[in-house]
Amino acid sequence: MFCPQCGKENEAAARFCGHCGATIGECAPESPPGPGRPAVPGEPVRIVDLARAASAVSPGLKWGVIAASVLAPIVGMGMGLYYWMRAESPEKLAVGKTWFFIGLGITAFYLLLGTEQY
Numbered sequence: 716m717f718c719p720q721c722g723k724e725n726e727a728a729a730r731f732c733g734h735c736g737a738t739i740g741e742c743a744p745e746s747p748p749g750p751g752r753p754a755v756p757g758e759p760v761r762i763v764d765l766a767r768a769a770s771a772v773s774p775g776l777k778w779g780v781i782a783a784s785v786l787a788p789i790v791g792m793g794m795g796l797y798y799w800m801r802a803e804s805p806e807k808l809a810v811g812k813t814w815f816f817i818g819l820g821i822t823a824f825y826l827l828l829g830t831e832q833y
């Protein structure tokens with residue numbers, strides 16, 4: 716991240732410039748507040764915090780999220796198939812079918828996503 720005051724590079728997570736001490740990220744140079752409209756102090760800071768949080772996510776956590784989002788539809792598919800095969804009542808059959816196809820759809824979506832990326 717570059718300092719808006721002096722233009723020198725700083726760490727992405729830095730709150731203050733290490734060269735001139737200016738606060739980084741509080742003022743957005745691309746979108747200055749309109750004339751006569753007071754600046755909202757909370758909003759740009761919140762966006763910066765979100766970006767910082769996203770970049771601070773560790774690879775382990777990221778893989779955990781990926782594993783969970785892949786595992787969830789598979790579990791849903793299994794549960795759906797289980798209800799579908801047992802089919803004790805028409806309601807359970809419908810619920811099982813619904814869950815099976817939701818899981819199948821999400822799994823197919825992830826597979827498509829994966830083949831597109833690699």
Ligand SMILES: [Zn+2]
Nearest residue numbers: 718721732735
């Ligand atoms: Zn600076």
